[in-house]
Amino acid sequence: MPEGKSLRVAALYGAELRPDYFGAYPVPFLTPWGHTLRHRLLDNGIYWIEAERCVEVLAVCYPIWDGELSEGLWEVGRKLDAEGEIGYIYFLKETACVAIWELLRLRPALLTTGLIHKAELMNAIWENQPGYALGYNAEEQAGLHDALGLLLYALGVEDRELEGSPEHMITVTQAVGTDFIGFWR
Secondary structure: OOOOOOOOHHHHHHHOHHHHHHHOOOOOOOOOOOEEEEEEEEOHHHHHHHEEOOOOEEEEOOOOOHHOOOOHHHHOEEEEHHHHHEEEEEEEEHHHHHHHHHOOOOOHHHHOOOOOOOOHHHHHHHOOOOHHHHHHHHHHHHOOOOHHHHHHHHHHOOOOOOOOOOHHOOOOHHHHHHHHOOOOO
C-alpha cells in the first residue's frame, strides 16, 4: 500500500472495483438536507435521494467523485463535515444534471436503466447551467474531449488534428421538458 494511505481508503477504492469482496458503497444515511427518506440506485456509490426536507439530491461517493467529476463541480457540491474529504458529495437537482452528464462519460450504461432521460438531461443543463453547456460545447468543437487525439498529441504525434463530434454536444430538444430523473414516476 502506498505510504500515507489508510486501509479505509484502499477499501473504498476496492469497493468500486470489487463490491463482491469489499461490499457495495452504502446508501448515505444523512445528507446536508437531513436524513435519507428514500433512494434509488443509479450505480454502485451513486444514488438519487429524497431527503427529509423534501429535497432531491444526487449523492456520489468518494472515490467516484474524485476521479470522474471535474474540480469545478467539487466546489458546487456539498459535503458533510463529519465525513471529511472521503465521504459523499451531494448535488441539488439544478446542478445534479451536470454531475450526471459528467458521470456518463465513463458510465454510459446509466442511460440504459431508463432512470435518466438524455434529452431532458441536456435541456436541464441548458436551463440550469447554461454557462457549463456553452463551455462544454466549445471544448467539444475544439476537440478537447477527443481522448485518442489528446493521447497521441501527448506522445508526440502532432500530425493528427483533434476532432469534435456533434453527437457529443449538449443540445436542446423541444417539447420534452427538463425532468431528467425517472425515479418517482
